[in-house]
Amino acid sequence: MDNESPQLPAREESSLPVEARGTLHTVFYNDRGLRAGWRLVIYILLVAIFSTLVNLALDKIFHLPKTATPAPWQFFLQESLLFILVFLPACVMAQMERRPVGDYGLPLDSLFGVRFWQGCVLGVVEVVVLMGCIAILGGYSFGPLNVHGAAIFKWALFWALFFVVVGLFEEFTFRGYLQFTLADGIGFWPAAWILSLGFGAVHLMNKGESWVGALSVATIGLIFALTLRRTGNLWFLVGWHAAFDFGETFLFSVPNSGNVFEGHLSNATLHGPIWLTGGSVGPEGSVFSFITMAAAAFFIHKAFPPRKFPEPLPVAASESVAAPE
Numbered sequence: 293m294d295n296e297s298p299q300l301p302a303r304e305e306s307s308l309p310v311e312a313r314g315t316l317h318t319v320f321y322n323d324r325g326l327r328a329g330w331r332l333v334i335y336i337l338l339v340a341i342f343s344t345l346v347n348l349a350l351d352k353i354f355h356l357p358k359t360a361t362p363a364p365w366q367f368f369l370q371e372s373l374l375f376i377l378v379f380l381p382a383c384v385m386a387q388m389e390r391r392p393v394g395d396y397g398l399p400l401d402s403l404f405g406v407r408f409w410q411g412c413v414l415g416v417v418e419v420v421v422l423m424g425c426i427a428i429l430g431g432y433s434f435g436p437l438n439v440h441g442a443a444i445f446k447w448a449l450f451w452a453l454f455f456v457v458v459g460l461f462e463e464f465t466f467r468g469y470l471q472f473t474l475a476d477g478i479g480f481w482p483a484a485w486i487l488s489l490g491f492g493a494v495h496l497m498n499k500g501e502s503w504v505g506a507l508s509v510a511t512i513g514l515i516f517a518l519t520l521r522r523t524g525n526l527w528f529l530v531g532w533h534a535a536f537d538f539g540e541t542f543l544f545s546v547p548n549s550g551n552v553f554e555g556h557l558s559n560a561t562l563h564g565p566i567w568l569t570g571g572s573v574g575p576e577g578s579v580f581s582f583i584t585m586a587a588a589a590f591f592i593h594k595a596f597p598p599r600k601f602p603e604p605l606p607v608a609a610s611e612s613v614a615a616p617e
Contacts, residue, residue, distance in 0.1 A: 328477030331385065335469055338381035346373060364555065368454050375461035382469040397468045397526035398460075404527070411528040414591070415535025418584050423544045425580040431564035438545065438559050447555035451542040452534070459533035463526045466491045467516060480521065488513030500550030505573035508581050509549065515589045522596035540574060547574030 320330060362370070379398075386393040394400060402408075426432045439447055466487045474483035492510030495501050516529050523529075540548040545556035550573050562569035570577030 324476065325389070328473050331389070331473050332470070332477075334388075335381050335385050335473070338384055339377060342377050342380060346377060364450060364454075364553075367553075368450070368457065371454065371457045371461055375457055375464065378461065378465050378468070382464070385469065394525070396464070396472045397520065398464060398530075399525055399527075402525055402527045407523055407525065407528040408531040411531025411533075412535040413531075414528075414588065415532040415537075416539055418532075418588055419536050419539030419544065419575075421587075422575050422578070422580055422584045423539075423546070425583075426562070426568060426575060426578055429564070429568055431562055431568040431578075432544070432546070433561050433563070435545075435559040435561055438556055443555075444557065447557070448542060450555065451538055451553075455534040455537040455541070456530065458537060459530040462491075463516070463529045463533055466513060467520050467526060467529065471517070471520070481517075484514060484517035488517060495549050498550040500547060500552075500572035500574075502550075502571070502573050502577060505549060505570065505577040508573075508576045508585070511582065512585055515585055515592065518589060519592050519596070522592060522599065524599070540576075544575075547572060549576055550574065 320327060382396050383393050386396070392399070394402075423432055437444075467484075471480075471483055471487055474486065477483075488510050491513040492506040492508075495509045496503070496506045516533075519529055519532070520526060537548055540546055541551075541553055542555070542557050545558045545560040546562055547570075562571075562574070566577070567579050569575070570581065575581055
């Protein structure tokens with residue numbers, strides 16, 4: 293692929309002095325094509341446009357009911373649409389940039405492959421160790437079953453699928469196209485810090501969330517960024533994210549980032565000091581959450597050695613012929 297800068301249209305060349313043409317060119321392009329900032333602007337505009345169209349369709353065509361406590365199927369629909377609304381614009385950008393959409397973190401050839409299941413195992417281990425530490429110090433009681441018989445399997449399947457979709461949406465939003473493109477502009481780790489802090493800030497909108505819980509979310513965001521860097525795509529993170537949330541919400545039946553959902557396995561209770569239980573936030577606000585996250589980060593560091601990443605491929609514009617000197 294030719295890495296030379298693209299040529300301005302002929303009519304612009306004839307009406308602008310060479311100095312002006314060069315200035316305009318550098319505002320929009322670098323040696324890799326259209327600058328990362330402009331690509332981010334286009335992507336965000338596409339997300340906004342798609343979101344507006346979908347909201348109009350849901351409101352004017354499907355007439356979905358608006359209630360203070362949506363039904364579980366509405367939660368599932370909402371998360372599915374949110375993932376679509378961040379993924380489809382990335383597909384459009386992939387066409388513009390002439391690169392596979394899998395470059396943004398979700399390659400189809402790894403769809404629910406080994407990395408996904410490895411992440412699931414780590415997520416389950418993390419939540420089991422976290423809840424075990426809280427329980428050993430008297431901060432957690434499982435309680436009597438909340439669902440029985442076939443309902444156990446129905447809710448288990450529902451929450452498993454639901455949290456896979458949540459994992460897809462949140463991981464692609466904060467570590468997919470935005471991470472890939474922002475990293476092209478300012479570097480991987482500055483981009484990861486900005487997006488991880490945003491990841492934590494967004495969770496403050498959850499009912500029952502606190503600044504400690506948001507700090508926990510921002511911290512795991514940085515650990516997730518490390519995992520992305522070491523594994524090369526998001527599938528490990530999708531599995532990890534989904535399994536941990538499933539463990540909190542269904543298996544241990546405790547608040548998940550301040551949210552308590554119906555269909556949990558037991559009438560579990562958290563009791564004791566906030567530093568131990570996390571209070572209304574749930575176990576993510578516990579001091580043991582930071583300890584288990586540190587252990588998970590150490591595991592990722594050891595299990596997945598550093599790898600050398602190639603520079604991002606030039607965007608489509610860079611395939612044009614070079615501007616005349």
